[in-house]
Amino acid sequence: MYKINRNFAKFPGSYLFSTIAKKVSEYQEGHPDAKIIRLGIGDVTRPLPPTVIKAMHEAVDEMGNEATFKGYAPDLGYGFLREAIVAWDFKRLGCDISTDEVFVSDGAKSDSGSIQELFAADNRIAVTDPVYPVYIDSNVIAGRCGEYDEKKEGWTDVTYMPVTAENGFVPEFPKEHCDIIYLCLPNNPTGTTLTKQQLQDFVDYARREGSVIIYDAAYEAYISQEGICHSIYECEGARECAIEIRSFSKNAGFTGTRLGYTVIPKDIICDGMRLRDMWARRHGCKFNGAPYIIQKAGAAVYTPQGQSEVKELIDYYMGNAAIIRDGLKNAGFEVYGGVNAPYIWMKTPNGMTSWGFFDYLLAEANVVGTPGSGFGPSGEGYFRLTAFGTKENSEAALERIAAL
Ligand code: MLT
Numbered sequence: 001m002y003k004i005n006r007n008f009a010k011f012p013g014s015y016l017f018s019t020i021a022k023k024v025s026e027y028q029e030g031h032p033d034a035k036i037i038r039l040g041i042g043d044v045t046r047p048l049p050p051t052v053i054k055a056m057h058e059a060v061d062e063m064g065n066e067a068t069f070k071g072y073a074p075d076l077g078y079g080f081l082r083e084a085i086v087a088w089d090f091k092r093l094g095c096d097i098s099t100d101e102v103f104v105s106d107g108a109k110s111d112s113g114s115i116q117e118l119f120a121a122d123n124r125i126a127v128t129d130p131v132y133p134v135y136i137d138s139n140v141i142a143g144r145c146g147e148y149d150e151k152k153e154g155w156t157d158v159t160y161m162p163v164t165a166e167n168g169f170v171p172e173f174p175k176e177h178c179d180i181i182y183l184c185l186p187n188n189p190t191g192t193t194l195t196k197q198q199l200q201d202f203v204d205y206a207r208r209e210g211s212v213i214i215y216d217a218a219y220e221a222y223i224s225q226e227g228i229c230h231s232i233y234e235c236e237g238a239r240e241c242a243i244e245i246r247s248f249s250k251n252a253g254f255t256g257t258r259l260g261y262t263v264i265p266k267d268i269i270c271d272g273m274r275l276r277d278m279w280a281r282r283h284g285c286k287f288n289g290a291p292y293i294i295q296k297a298g299a300a301v302y303t304p305q306g307q308s309e310v311k312e313l314i315d316y317y318m319g320n321a322a323i324i325r326d327g328l329k330n331a332g333f334e335v336y337g338g339v340n341a342p343y344i345w346m347k348t349p350n351g352m353t354s355w356g357f358f359d360y361l362l363a364e365a366n367v368v369g370t371p372g373s374g375f376g377p378s379g380e381g382y383f384r385l386t387a388f389g390t391k392e393n394s395e396a397a398l399e400r401i402a403a404l
Contacts, residue, residue: 056293085104116139125179180214182216183199207237225340
């Protein structure tokens, strides 16, 4: 008999957002008249910017013409997109990244789930807690996290770096040696971030320890304050120890269109191997490139018009963030985030558990959010609302919550 990957049997439940979707659809079935407002998963609601749509139409026409038709895309992505990425996302910040260090993909979720394939099974991972569940889940599948401990509500072989109101959402360095450190900044789900110096401290720590940082910058476009890095390569020495993952989903609305990229500098070398070359090898064998039409759409984001349309989208969502944050504060809740990120992180009232508050809000206000404990043990007692809904729904949800 063949053998399955038993690591799948270790998961205590389904993927967080699938569990929420199931609960909500069961509730809706039982309450067909309920007008549910979904502020759970961070999925965008504004249509793609006009400049992006125009580029997609033109690319579709090219695909229908024998003279301009494209087959397989280059493994790393088309040069026109990688050049635009380097110019706009890195050179403008003064970061030294070259086009052959950029790998275009079908989105940051695939990359953040797959990047662990570069590493041996016996590496120890560290994550900020709470954090985007993909980092741990993908390492569980690879057999790197030990067992799920029901009492601790966490994995035995993972180092959790709590980020809570008590420590101002600044993680402490792990007490034991960790090989792979995941940082998501601005953080999903807390919506908080680190200063440039605090991030530099992590880079220095990784270099001292011989660790690698997986830096997920999916929400960098939402940074509104000074003194916060948009890329980890703004920190000295990051080229030697950090991989950065970026997304077109949250800034330009590509959640359904799928486009992202990963940067692996050539200076990251371990055991005589360049991680960049290993990822190129892996990309070559497992990936045939993001579609030409989508890469053209992505390149349109990096035009002056595209950038101004993206800024409009971000302003729209951050307007929602302000509505939710201020509304919750006025209603007496303890609230964080929503300034440099499209997520609002609130304390559950009266000591309710995260899932208890989820059920209460769904039943009493017909509003869906995400229970903080779904993002890690330190998320217990917190709850996340997304600013990616419509303005009308953000306002209506706040009215309903305030009226409770
Ligand atoms: C979230 O809601 O945390 C994210 O949108 C999920 C994702 O990006 O995959």
